[in-house]
Amino acid sequence: MAETKIDAAQRSKINLKVDIGGLILDNPILLASGTCGYGMELADLIDLKSMGAIVVKGISLEPRQGNPPPRIHETPCGLLNAIGLENVGIEAFKTKQLPWLREQGIRTIVNILGNTIYEYEKMAQELDGLAGVDALEVNISCPNVKEGGVAFGTNPQSAAQVTKVVKDACSLPIIVKLSPNVTDICEIACAVEEAGADALSLINTILGMAIDIHRKKPVLGNVFGGLSGPAIRPVALRMVWQVARAVSIPVIGIGGISTWKDAVEFFMAGATAVQIGTATLVDPSTSEKILTGMVDFMLRNNYHSIGELKIRE
Amino acid sequence: MAETKIDAAQRSKINLKVDIGGLILDNPILLASGTCGYGMELADLIDLKSMGAIVVKGISLEPRQGNPPPRIHETPCGLLNAIGLENVGIEAFKTKQLPWLREQGIRTIVNILGNTIYEYEKMAQELDGLAGVDALEVNISCPNVKEGGVAFGTNPQSAAQVTKVVKDACSLPIIVKLSPNVTDICEIACAVEEAGADALSLINTILGMAIDIHRKKPVLGNVFGGLSGPAIRPVALRMVWQVARAVSIPVIGIGGISTWKDAVEFFMAGATAVQIGTATLVDPSTSEKILTGMVDFMLRNNYHSIGELKIRE
Amino acid sequence: MTLQRFNLKANILENIEIRPDIFLMKVSAHQISQHAIPGQFCMLRSNLIDGYDPLLRRPLSIHRACKKTGQLEFLYRVVGRGTKALAKHKPGEKVDLLGPLGSGFHVKDHEIPILVGGGLGVAPLLFLAESLPGRKGVVIIGAVTKSQLLRLEPLRETGLEILLTTEDGSFGNKGLVTEVLDRLLTNLDNDAKRDVAIFSCGPMPMLRAIYHLCQDQGVRCQVSLETVMACGSGLCLGCALPARDGYVHVCKEGPCFEADQLEWE
Amino acid sequence: MTLQRFNLKANILENIEIRPDIFLMKVSAHQISQHAIPGQFCMLRSNLIDGYDPLLRRPLSIHRACKKTGQLEFLYRVVGRGTKALAKHKPGEKVDLLGPLGSGFHVKDHEIPILVGGGLGVAPLLFLAESLPGRKGVVIIGAVTKSQLLRLEPLRETGLEILLTTEDGSFGNKGLVTEVLDRLLTNLDNDAKRDVAIFSCGPMPMLRAIYHLCQDQGVRCQVSLETVMACGSGLCLGCALPARDGYVHVCKEGPCFEADQLEWE
Ligand SMILES: Cc1cc2nc3c(=O)[nH]c(=O)nc-3n(C[C@H](O)[C@H](O)[C@H](O)COP(=O)(O)OP(=O)(O)OC[C@H]3O[C@@H](n4cnc5c(N)ncnc54)[C@H](O)[C@@H]3O)c2cc1C
Ligand SMILES: Cc1cc2nc3c(=O)[nH]c(=O)nc-3n(C[C@H](O)[C@H](O)[C@H](O)COP(=O)(O)OP(=O)(O)OC[C@H]3O[C@@H](n4cnc5c(N)ncnc54)[C@H](O)[C@@H]3O)c2cc1C
Numbered sequence A, B: 001m002a003e004t005k006i007d008a009a010q011r012s013k014i015n016l017k018v019d020i021g022g023l024i025l026d027n028p029i030l031l032a033s034g035t036c037g038y039g040m041e042l043a044d045l046i047d048l049k050s051m052g053a054i055v056v057k058g059i060s061l062e063p064r065q066g067n068p069p070p071r072i073h074e075t076p077c078g079l080l081n082a083i084g085l086e087n088v089g090i091e092a093f094k095t096k097q098l099p100w101l102r103e104q105g106i107r108t109i110v111n112i113l114g115n116t117i118y119e120y121e122k123m124a125q126e127l128d129g130l131a132g133v134d135a136l137e138v139n140i141s142c143p144n145v146k147e148g149g150v151a152f153g154t155n156p157q158s159a160a161q162v163t164k165v166v167k168d169a170c171s172l173p174i175i176v177k178l179s180p181n182v183t184d185i186c187e188i189a190c191a192v193e194e195a196g197a198d199a200l201s202l203i204n205t206i207l208g209m210a211i212d213i214h215r216k217k218p219v220l221g222n223v224f225g226g227l228s229g230p231a232i233r234p235v236a237l238r239m240v241w242q243v244a245r246a247v248s249i250p251v252i253g254i255g256g257i258s259t260w261k262d263a264v265e266f267f268m269a270g271a272t273a274v275q276i277g278t279a280t281l282v283d284p285s286t287s288e289k290i291l292t293g294m295v296d297f298m299l300r301n302n303y304h305s306i307g308e309l310k311i312r313e
Numbered sequence C, D: 001m002t003l004q005r006f007n008l009k010a011n012i013l014e015n016i017e018i019r020p021d022i023f024l025m026k027v028s029a030h031q032i033s034q035h036a037i038p039g040q041f042c043m044l045r046s047n048l049i050d051g052y053d054p055l056l057r058r059p060l061s062i063h064r065a066c067k068k069t070g071q072l073e074f075l076y077r078v079v080g081r082g083t084k085a086l087a088k089h090k091p092g093e094k095v096d097l098l099g100p101l102g103s104g105f106h107v108k109d110h111e112i113p114i115l116v117g118g119g120l121g122v123a124p125l126l127f128l129a130e131s132l133p134g135r136k137g138v139v140i141i142g143a144v145t146k147s148q149l150l151r152l153e154p155l156r157e158t159g160l161e162i163l164l165t166t167e168d169g170s171f172g173n174k175g176l177v178t179e180v181l182d183r184l185l186t187n188l189d190n191d192a193k194r195d196v197a198i199f200s201c202g203p204m205p206m207l208r209a210i211y212h213l214c215q216d217q218g219v220r221c222q223v224s225l226e227t228v229m230a231c232g233s234g235l236c237l238g239c240a241l242p243a244r245d246g247y248v249h250v251c252k253e254g255p256c257f258e259a260d261q262l263e264w265e
């Protein structure tokens, strides 16, 4: 599936293992929430087990229908989406998708989103100790739902509160996913670290919109949508650089990563792992290609571990 | 110069005049600060007098050398710049560039940036009443200088304070240029309106960065730079939409506008005028093409004034 | 779920402008051709696009699939940058291809299929028609004018009955495909109506009219729908359309739907 | 400032791969050809790029300009996506062209010019050489190996003395252009040194070595520099390089500079 195979002997020279707040992953290339379904949707196209982990589509306590169409719109080097967290709900996830993921042996991080602090807590409790759940990614940054989501992620106090409640409610590694739609992402990152997060992931999408000039109305059914893809990569990279220098927990870099070169930029900025989002939509095998390319690059340039890539001032 | 010419009779059917807080412009297509020099640099390539106005490169009280190179880097559908406000300083501007602009009859908006509130005030005083200065654009959003700039623009109190001081110091129309690097741009916009701004312009660049993976260091001499160009258009459009609904002073839309269709999106979002930035760097005649395309579109679709384009809920 | 999809670089064998702005592309894609069923589609991206703008692949129906030769055909109109880039390709060049995707048409064994295509809607219908060898059935193809009636020869070779109509009357009947269909259905007795089923692809207003016609006449109807798509493969949930029970996803549950399951507003 | 620049779509007349990955493009651009002086450059963007990625035009030196025919030539190496898109062009297609840009080389009337080019550095030097008809002068061209020595024929036709050198000795002298230049200058007496002037273009280490050589020998030296550029036309101030007194802008004050005005760190 991947384009070039590195032979095992060569590959054994480098250590791709990373530690995400206690969660040890074989390699640092993850699939981002909302762009890989629940794994099943991708399983015939790539070898999911060979990825560091998959972060499943955001789950809420109750199933959600999502936003009215149109939900997506292409922009220059980017994608606007306003899915609105359509998802099966935690019950269905536990009985259908999760068992499948566990059987396949796919490392699984569950992305959760609540309308209230209580809902976050409830979900953390329900997922705690479930076989197959390796960590939680707490989404406090979804720009496409009215309540919850980004509202929690744009304020250090409420971000910390959600983090603490989730952390106290379960014993899983907690990754908090940050919103880029803030004045000072380091302030939020520090508050969340302080509140007990084991790791941070960033960035979620940047709020944007498009207008259909012929119909004289917003393109998206939801008016606003989240911008992702290569267009936002420079912004994501800057935020990862800043946050990696402000906190001491691991940072997972997300935003426009489409090639192994992009991934290397994020590791150099200080990311411990990266997630591939929109690029998987464009080409489902992107993450495999990135993994292979990373290994190649590290071998050529004599890097032995992901940590060595980080630029240290 | 422009690709198609609309005949005068046709064109007289539509009114392109706009009122930017008391400054009446013949048309709403402006050249953005930092991408058209002081006009001279562009005068042989387009008919500057036919543009609504030009916003000159940001001026500071003292001349500035700007940031060490590299200062620019291309990104997917975008441009990172860290010029660092290299400029001739207000004295030189007054004696050299301004007289030239006045002689040419080019509508001129002067973009000013100070390190302190006092510097903004001083510049406003010095420019007040000078022949050839049609308005001031107060830059509280430059991400590429250490002091001043964005620091003022990310806080409603200090943004309001700068606005008030400048407004009190002169009788020119005051346009305040907002930063997108904030959690709630409407909060800043309202504070600035309250403080007496005659108009708002947005957005300035979004803070970003790039890393040279072979040299293992940031590409830009200044580490961070501002992202501009088509990549940021969806974000700019969303902010213009939000701000135009939050304030009652005119809003000038900026960010990635490269074609007349893009400009129409901003007018529909509620902009009274637009500025063309990076697109001028790619093709110096972009603004002329946009003007012609706008007129064409308005004629075809029976719009008679810019105001009619706005989507009203 | 046992999906059998393939993500590959396909070799372009032919890419011919058969009408102004309408192209027929033939590619070699063995694996996809083996698994494809009529009504499915692929996501394509031109290898001439050297960058991220446009970013996404574009959905095109499988116009023909030959298990023997391993070849696929696409019939497409150049409407924007994605299809423009495809149109520039020469034989020997490559295209990124993901498929086969989505649900296909489902013709039941006892049914007499009536295929109804408007304009480019003929694209998935040729594959369907060719999958019905020796069966009784009708194909109704309509277009604005004669020159826009596409792919008549291969359709005729299927042995199905072919009815043609043009809005300007320049060829075949004068009028809309719905009028032809209406007449055809009205002439059937109730037993016969139970045996026919409609399989349709074309512009939304046409599909809506056909849906209402079939409702009135009590005839089963499947339609192939289009939406904007990001992934085409069920990953993003971007291709939702309102249906009887909540949203359906055109790339996953569709593009072929039982018309009465959808919300026609 | 009385700039005379033109922003136009130029018709491509020829675009030939003269060596692997090295192309010679001839375009018709009457106005630019009338105003261009040696050392100036243009900003180019392929019309095959149908989108904003890559976004910016790319700077290329004017390799030749003919006032009579109104033709311009560019000699370029394919290094990334911008130049790759240019290389795909066929005659009859168009390219966006902005020029002539920047300062040119300035050969004083009494001077005996010595043109020194490494690799692609020959690009602006042919135009310069052709602008010196009947004058005494030397052209030193170096490359890694024989096949990378470019444009020898047209250079020879200028009537200037041509000295060739290759790093592997496969043609001409064996060694670097700086060694050839060093020998040449060392053989001159002080009077002669006052009369010669160096005009050089090539990789930065080569230019640095030439600068130091000229400093040591007291010879005037102009170099043509490269930086990343956004506008190429003085609008963005993005192309700054450190110089004796603050920054210079390669697209405006340059690309040709008196070497001793620059900061060579
Ligand atoms: C399942 C499916 C099968 C299809 N099969 C075929 C086929 O066999 N032949 C064929 O010619 N076309 C087919 N289409 C439509 C085709 O996908 C679009 O024409 C194509 O994506 C346009 O891409 P572009 O880059 O050329 O245009 P763009 O620049 O993306 O768009 C140009 C214009 O077309 C509109 N548009 C874009 N995508 C779609 C879409 N998916 N549906 C409707 N309008 C759209 C845009 O809003 C815009 O106005 C199919 C679509 C779907 C969803
Ligand atoms: C005034 C001037 C005149 C020039 N004249 C010529 C010429 O006559 N012939 C010729 O072949 N080249 C010339 N160049 C260099 C040429 O502009 C670059 O090779 C070209 O811009 C690369 O674009 P790309 O999209 O192909 O590569 P990109 O994808 O942009 O870059 C590929 C690699 O080249 C590097 N690069 C990009 N731009 C430059 C640059 N301006 N200088 C140095 N490295 C760069 C990048 O960092 C990257 O590593 C000139 C440059 C300048 C500034």
Ligand SMILES: Cc1cc2nc3c(=O)[nH]c(=O)nc-3n(C[C@H](O)[C@H](O)[C@H](O)COP(=O)(O)O)c2cc1C
Pocket (backbone or CB within 6 Å): A032, A033, A034, A035, A057, A058, A059, A079, A081, A083, A085, A111, A139, A142, A177, A203, A204, A205, A227, A228, A229, A230, A232, A254, A255, A256, A257, A275, A276, A277, A278, A279, C236, C237, C238
């Ligand atoms: C279609 C789509 C759906 C998404 N859904 C979710 C989600 O459910 N939960 C979440 O935390 N992030 C979601 N995201 C955000 C991505 O996980 C990622 O943070 C963002 O897209 C930036 O990365 P990218 O540029 O690589 O796509 C979604 C993104 C897209 C494009």
Ligand SMILES: Cc1cc2nc3c(=O)[nH]c(=O)nc-3n(C[C@H](O)[C@H](O)[C@H](O)COP(=O)(O)O)c2cc1C
Pocket (backbone or CB within 6 Å): B032, B033, B034, B035, B057, B058, B059, B079, B081, B083, B085, B111, B139, B142, B177, B203, B204, B205, B227, B228, B229, B230, B232, B254, B255, B256, B257, B275, B276, B277, B278, B279, D236, D237, D238
């Ligand atoms: C090279 C460059 C220099 C700029 N300099 C200034 C400046 O001096 N003052 C200012 O207010 N904005 C400056 N800007 C920001 C632009 O005016 C504009 O707000 C921004 O680039 C977004 O618009 P665009 O996408 O059309 O370029 C600069 C932008 C660029 C690309």
Ligand code: FES
Pocket (backbone or CB within 6 Å): C228, C229, C230, C231, C232, C233, C234, C235, C236, C237, C238, C239, C240, C249, C250, C251, C252
């Ligand atoms: S297009 Fe992504 S799920 Fe249908």
Ligand code: FES
Pocket (backbone or CB within 6 Å): D228, D229, D230, D231, D232, D233, D234, D235, D236, D237, D238, D239, D240, D249, D250, D251, D252
């Ligand atoms: S490249 Fe823009 S000023 Fe030189």
